[in-house]
Amino acid sequence: MTKRKIAVFTGNRAEYGLQYPILKAIDEHPDLEYQLLVSGAHLDNNFGRTLDEIRNDGFRIAAEVKIDMDVDSKIATAQAIGSGVLSISQVLEETKPDIMVVYADRFEGFAAVIASTQMNIPTAHIEGGDITEGGALDDSVRHAMTKLSHIHFTTNQQASNRILGMGEESWRVHTVGFPAIDLISEGNYATPDEIVEQLNLDLTKPVVLFTQHSVTTEFEKAADQLKPSVAAMRELSAEGTQIIMTYPNNDAGGRAIISGLDEFKKEGCPGIQVHRSLGRYLYHGVLALAQNSELKVACVGNSSSGIKETPVFGCPTVNIGSRQQGRLRGENVIDADYDKASISDSVKRCLYDDSFRGVCRKTTNPYYMGDAGKKIASVLSEVSLNQALLRKAMMLKGEERDGYFC
Numbered sequence: 001m002t003k004r005k006i007a008v009f010t011g012n013r014a015e016y017g018l019q020y021p022i023l024k025a026i027d028e029h030p031d032l033e034y035q036l037l038v039s040g041a042h043l044d045n046n047f048g049r050t051l052d053e054i055r056n057d058g059f060r061i062a063a064e065v066k067i068d069m070d071v072d073s074k075i076a077t078a079q080a081i082g083s084g085v086l087s088i089s090q091v092l093e094e095t096k097p098d099i100m101v102v103y104a105d106r107f108e109g110f111a112a113v114i115a116s117t118q119m120n121i122p123t124a125h126i127e128g129g130d131i132t133e134g135g136a137l138d139d140s141v142r143h144a145m146t147k148l149s150h151i152h153f154t155t156n157q158q159a160s161n162r163i164l165g166m167g168e169e170s171w172r173v174h175t176v177g178f179p180a181i182d183l184i185s186e187g188n189y190a191t192p193d194e195i196v197e198q199l200n201l202d203l204t205k206p207v208v209l210f211t212q213h214s215v216t217t218e219f220e221k222a223a224d225q226l227k228p229s230v231a232a233m234r235e236l237s238a239e240g241t242q243i244i245m246t247y248p249n250n251d252a253g254g255r256a257i258i259s260g261l262d263e264f265k266k267e268g269c270p271g272i273q274v275h276r277s278l279g280r281y282l283y284h285g286v287l288a289l290a291q292n293s294e295l296k297v298a299c300v301g302n303s304s305s306g307i308k309e310t311p312v313f314g315c316p317t318v319n320i321g322s323r324q325q326g327r328l329r330g331e332n333v334i335d336a337d338y339d340k341a342s343i344s345d346s347v348k349r350c351l352y353d354d355s356f357r358g359v360c361r362k363t364t365n366p367y368y369m370g371d372a373g374k375k376i377a378s379v380l381s382e383v384s385l386n387q388a389l390l391r392k393a394m395m396l397k398g399e400e401r402d403g404y405f406c
Contacts, residue, residue: 004035005261006380007062007097007116010110011040012249013050014305017280019103021182021373022126023059023084029377035095035359038211039065039084040108041250053279063091067108069250077107077252084111092119099124099380105142106249117148120387123160124380125149126179130325132178132304137216150389153376155308155367156328167396174379177369182282184312190285192292198282199244199273203207206241206296206351208233209286211303214253215323222253225338226260229301231318232343234269241351242271246278290315293361298350300343307333312368314361318343328367332360339401 004291006026010016026034038061054061065087069080090205092100094270100116102109104127114124128146132138146152146163154160155178163239183189195201212229214222233243243346245261248254265274278286290297290313299306300324311316311330319338320343334356336346349356381390401404 001031003031003034003099004381004385005096005123006032006099006101007035007037007092007095008101009039009065009109009112010042010054010103011067012113013041013053013277013279014051014249014303015109016042016104018178018180019101019126020057020280021179022376025373025377026380027059027205029381031123032377032379034059035062035097036060037063037065037091038086038105038114039067039088039112039276044250046353050277050279053277062095065091067111068107070320072265074252077216081107081114084108085115088270089115089119092116092121092240097121097385098385099151101126101147101376101380105130105138105145107137107141107251108266110141110145113145113148117150120390121386122151122383123149124151124376126153126376127155127163129153129154130156130328132163132324141146150392151379151383151401152380155372158328164353164395167394169395171391174375175369176372176375178308178365178367179376180309181365181368182371182373183280184288184309188251188281188284189288190282192285192289195282195289197283199286201242203295206236206298207286207289208236208241208243208297208347208351209283209288209297210243211246211248211301211305213252213302213323214257215302216251216253216322219251219253219256223256223260225321225367226257226339228340230264231340232347233264234267235340235344236347237269240271241347243273244278245272245274246283247274250376259358261302266337275297276366283373284309284313287315292362292404293357296351298347300347300350307364310364310365311365314363316357316360318346318350329400330365332363374389 026032038309068083071100079099100123102112143357152173153176289295300318306317307329315335334346336342
């Protein structure tokens, strides 16, 4: 029997970390084989060039897809989507996959979905139906990707309900949970000893893991929005907190944040580290330190990992600004404004408030269902590849009922 060829597209480090369980499940499935298409920040030295991480994980790269994005601006993002459509469509023409898998809400993924669906390649979208109302373009891109795609894998029932509310046929929608938790459940992350060795940490002192991205609808404010965070980290560092800072995504405004982080690094504040990327294994290992009630650990910034991945570790989290507004979340998240005192006070609560730390350790993870990767691989192996899959029907009739259209 010929194996189905599943093209999996990845455009940045965080997205790849979430796709790892899916790639692993496809690789282990007897009826599937993957074609990994690597693009975006994976190929950009400015954002960590994470190809080595992928290779070290043992995955074969079928193609490196260059997307041109040289200027930190809105027009650069729009032009990058166009560049991506051209480059990705050429790779798809050469590799001829049976199904294309694309993740979440990134502009690179948007380009991939446009290319694959316009080429009549059945396309599966992961993490559709989520909402982030905080000023990023994520919602618009994510929902557009949903309407273009043919198969939907969601992380929670609310997301599935939203996709059904967009008029998608119910047989296309599969509620599978958050794939990254598969690896976390397996304990596939760095041990405390590995963390101490690789990051030179003293675990008797507090640890903060910090990542702040730009808000794409106000990217010109990215540098200013970083300043209160840096001021808060400077204060915490002076009080003995160890701070691990990582680069942002390659969104518009990302380079301004990198410049700010690099300038902060030059100050030589004790206990401050700045990394292009930690990699999934080490990143999750730091968060997992929070499972030990004697250690003081907090995740700080505005990354979705602070919302979706920290609950499984019981790790206290400070969410800065609007970027993750509207996200389904656990009880371990505190919101802070772009204000030094707000950020600093929130971090100190995460580190020193035993009552709140106890709540964090007991919080439920609204994204956990188990074996998401295997569920996705099973659907990809069994779905009928026919015209019914490609010809999408609109299930909403447009009739008004009690103020709603159905």
